Amino acid sequence: MNNSVTLKDIAQALNLSISTISKSLNDSYEISVETKDRVLAYAKANHYSPNRMAKGLKEGKSRSIGVVVCSLDNNFVSQMLDGIDKYSTEKSYQIIIMQSKESHEQESACLSLLYAGGVDGILISPACENIDFSYLLSLQDNGLPIVLFDRLSDLIDTHKVGADNFKGAYDATVHLIENGYRNIAHLNTNTILSIATDRLNGYKQALSDHGIIFRDEFVRLCDYTDGLKLNHDLKEAINFYMSLAHRPDAIFTATDQITTRCLAILNNFNYKIPEEIAIIGFTNTDLADALSPSLSTVHQPAFEIGQLAAKQLISLIESRHKVEEFETVLLDTQIKVRSSTRNRLRS
Amino acid sequence: MNNSVTLKDIAQALNLSISTISKSLNDSYEISVETKDRVLAYAKANHYSPNRMAKGLKEGKSRSIGVVVCSLDNNFVSQMLDGIDKYSTEKSYQIIIMQSKESHEQESACLSLLYAGGVDGILISPACENIDFSYLLSLQDNGLPIVLFDRLSDLIDTHKVGADNFKGAYDATVHLIENGYRNIAHLNTNTILSIATDRLNGYKQALSDHGIIFRDEFVRLCDYTDGLKLNHDLKEAINFYMSLAHRPDAIFTATDQITTRCLAILNNFNYKIPEEIAIIGFTNTDLADALSPSLSTVHQPAFEIGQLAAKQLISLIESRHKVEEFETVLLDTQIKVRSSTRNRLRS
DNA sequence: AGCATTAAATTTACTGGTTAAGTGTGCATT
DNA sequence: AATGCACACTTAACCAGTAAATTTAATGCT
Numbered sequence: 195m196n197n198s199v200t201l202k203d204i205a206q207a208l209n210l211s212i213s214t215i216s217k218s219l220n221d222s223y224e225i226s227v228e229t230k231d232r233v234l235a236y237a238k239a240n241h242y243s244p245n246r247m248a249k250g251l252k253e254g255k256s257r258s259i260g261v262v263v264c265s266l267d268n269n270f271v272s273q274m275l276d277g278i279d280k281y282s283t284e285k286s287y288q289i290i291i292m293q294s295k296e297s298h299e300q301e302s303a304c305l306s307l308l309y310a311g312g313v314d315g316i317l318i319s320p321a322c323e324n325i326d327f328s329y330l331l332s333l334q335d336n337g338l339p340i341v342l343f344d345r346l347s348d349l350i351d352t353h354k355v356g357a358d359n360f361k362g363a364y365d366a367t368v369h370l371i372e373n374g375y376r377n378i379a380h381l382n383t384n385t386i387l388s389i390a391t392d393r394l395n396g397y398k399q400a401l402s403d404h405g406i407i408f409r410d411e412f413v414r415l416c417d418y419t420d421g422l423k424l425n426h427d428l429k430e431a432i433n434f435y436m437s438l439a440h441r442p443d444a445i446f447t448a449t450d451q452i453t454t455r456c457l458a459i460l461n462n463f464n465y466k467i468p469e470e471i472a473i474i475g476f477t478n479t480d481l482a483d484a485l486s487p488s489l490s491t492v493h494q495p496a497f498e499i500g501q502l503a504a505k506q507l508i509s510l511i512e513s514r515h516k517v518e519e520f521e522t523v524l525l526d527t528q529i530k531v532r533s534s535t536r537n538r539l540r541s
Numbered sequence: 542m543n544n545s546v547t548l549k550d551i552a553q554a555l556n557l558s559i560s561t562i563s564k565s566l567n568d569s570y571e572i573s574v575e576t577k578d579r580v581l582a583y584a585k586a587n588h589y590s591p592n593r594m595a596k597g598l599k600e601g602k603s604r605s606i607g608v609v610v611c612s613l614d615n616n617f618v619s620q621m622l623d624g625i626d627k628y629s630t631e632k633s634y635q636i637i638i639m640q641s642k643e644s645h646e647q648e649s650a651c652l653s654l655l656y657a658g659g660v661d662g663i664l665i666s667p668a669c670e671n672i673d674f675s676y677l678l679s680l681q682d683n684g685l686p687i688v689l690f691d692r693l694s695d696l697i698d699t700h701k702v703g704a705d706n707f708k709g710a711y712d713a714t715v716h717l718i719e720n721g722y723r724n725i726a727h728l729n730t731n732t733i734l735s736i737a738t739d740r741l742n743g744y745k746q747a748l749s750d751h752g753i754i755f756r757d758e759f760v761r762l763c764d765y766t767d768g769l770k771l772n773h774d775l776k777e778a779i780n781f782y783m784s785l786a787h788r789p790d791a792i793f794t795a796t797d798q799i800t801t802r803c804l805a806i807l808n809n810f811n812y813k814i815p816e817e818i819a820i821i822g823f824t825n826t827d828l829a830d831a832l833s834p835s836l837s838t839v840h841q842p843a844f845e846i847g848q849l850a851a852k853q854l855i856s857l858i859e860s861r862h863k864v865e866e867f868e869t870v871l872l873d874t875q876i877k878v879r880s881s882t883r884n885r886l887r888s
Numbered sequence: 889a890g891c892a893t894t895a896a897a898t899t900t901a902c903t904g905g906t907t908a909a910g911t912g913t914g915c916a917t918t
Numbered sequence: 919a920a921t922g923c924a925c926a927c928t929t930a931a932c933c934a935g936t937a938a939a940t941t942t943a944a945t946g947c948t
Binding site for chain 2: 925926927928929930932933934935
Binding site: 244245247248256265266267268272275276283288291293307310311336458461480481486487488 | 545590591592594597612613614615616618619620622630635636637639640653654657658659801804805808809826827828830832833834835844
């Protein structure tokens with residue numbers, strides 16, 4: 195099928211040995227300038243390009259990176275992948291993207307396939323369902339470099355790149371407080387990943403710093419593993435909030451999916467935003483301005499997270515010595531104020 | 542690094558030859574049941590998995606597919622990739638995704654890399670800038686199976702999978718007419734790909750079938766290669782429409798990006814939708830319901846397009862004989878009516 | 889002339905897996 | 919006893935590269 199030119203073909207055509215061709219193309223000092231020129235000219239004329247698999251087999255590396263994300267069909271994930279792709283392509287690494295669909299089992303299957311496929315390293319944003327890093331740890335023990343991005347965890351020691359979720363949540367909550375909201379609910383996911391706990395803690399800290407009592411019933415954790423289940427949980431949560439004697443006047447939502455779905459549900463129930471209830475949340479949708487009402491958001495530097503994670507991984511792959519000291523980089527989020535949190539003191 | 546178990550390791554451990562191990566694992570009739578059992582047990586216990594590169598090198602195929610799209614950071618593209626990934630993973634093919642960013646040059650670079658990388662086939666949604674399929678044709682001549690998806694063209698003869706853009710555009714235009722709109726503008730891209738021409742033709746046909754005169758000044762083609770340029774072109778187009786003595790009362794927009802940006806711009810200019818101007822367009826955003834106003838859309842079966850395209854490609858890859866007869870499959874689009882095209886006759 | 893040095897190429901071995909061809913053993917047939 | 923032939927396994931070649939070890943020929947030096 196793939197009838198491309200090989201070293202053997204060039205060797206036969208020029209009446210030289212295969213290794214002379216190889217060395218010429220690798221600009222070895224052992225080969226005379228004239229021969230090199232002849233080989234290079236022939237190779238160029240016949241569009242020679244080395245066989246990735248042969249090279250990979252020989253060198254024990256593939257110049258490819260495995261990327262595991264929850265889902266491709268997710269705006270925020272796409273933006274991170276874009277960043278990963280940019281840096282990897284620059285460094286001529288191929289990326290192989292796989293989806294866990296939030297299932298721990300499927301995530302393990304992805305990792306097995308990637309490991310068997312001979313990737314040089316793994317970038318992973320663990321599934322929400324994930325509570326067990328033992329498989330990932332065993333891969334790391336086998337010498338496979340791993341970098342966590344976006345969704346971080348203390349259960350594995352390696353480079354990690356994510357957003358400063360604590361600060362993002364803190365800022366969003368403070369923004370609500372400064373605009374006159376005092377009864378702030380919080381919708382989050384039911385995972386143990388830091389992505390959830392950091393945001394919850396940021397929310398709590400902001401309340402406490404402003405002398406607002408934390409109310410347990412204002413926090414609801416939704417199941418993230420399935421879109422339909424999530425929608426159901428969110429509807430239930432909102433109905434619960436609205437049935438309380440002490441009703442919240444604002445919601446801070448913790449993830450991209452929760453935020454946009456929550457807005458849709460509030461609209462659907464015909465609540466007036468922000469008069470009856472304000473909303474701000476983590477989401478990167480570029481449609482925030484066109485939503486009804488325009489949505490205040492906590493914006494994450496998705497592209498940059500991807501880019502930096504790829505950079506960290508490639509540095510691990512290419513470092514000669516075993517790396518023992520790992521770092522965690524948290525990039526700043528940005529509060530984008532729009533109509534869904536309009537100042538209730540002035541209105 | 543990747544110190545996984547090889548046939549050699551198993552052979553040494555069990556005091557057998559490498560080929561006995563290979564044949565055992567491939568369930569060859571030449572090997573006794575007892576030996577097979579011993580080998581399988583050892584392989585399983587030690588997590589043996591064949592080296593993808595060695596196998597690929599030997600067999601001359603890699604069980605990987607190259608996918609070239611305009612951009613990862615695009616909702617519609619993500620959904621198609623999701624479909625491609627589902628089918629490919631089922632058939633245990635790896636996908637390698639590359640981005641053309643709408644540049645013909647970069648697209649060629651992607652194709653070169655994929656070809657050199659030894660992919661078994663290519664799925665491509667060509668860059669809008671593309672007017673020259675010679676490189677793709679030369680790859681096809683070299684025996685590489687290629688399937689076009691979403692963005693199709695007559696310049697290459699192969700399997701093609703896309704949406705029925707003519708019908709989608711026709712239906713959208715008829716929907717506007719049936720709701721009382723008579724002065725329907727059309728915003729499209731300036732490419733020669735069928736994605737643009739089919740939609741323009743569907744629009745024209747719907748007008749003519751309803752005895753509405755086609756007005757040249759109602760059609761504007763925008764540059765798609767760059768986000769900022771597109772925004773600029775769209776603003777200009779809308780200002781132009783609104784400055785006309787004979788103003789349009791509805792816009793039919795031809796692509797995902799144009800549709801959502803156009804809505805944002807109309808909101809920004811404070812036009813009342815649909816009272817002053819209605820809008821319907823091709824887009825797959827799941828936020829259509831939460832937009833202001835909720836947006837009538839032409840929905841494409843993105844996931845199914847991806848899935849079917851992958852299926853067609855894998856059938857080409859695995860067919861023993863050279864395929865000479867190619868087919869083009871167009872999947873039905875669906876009009877989703879929301880507030881942005883509310884019936885002006887009743888309001 | 890004899891020997892060491894050097895340049896420029898070739899031979900060989902290796903990566904991990906597949907497979908055609910070859911080997912030795914035991915059993916049945918003639 | 920000789921032949922045939924499954925059976926169960928091993929050897930060796932191959933895929934496309936890389937690189938260490940080796941060959942060959944030419945040159946330099948005493």
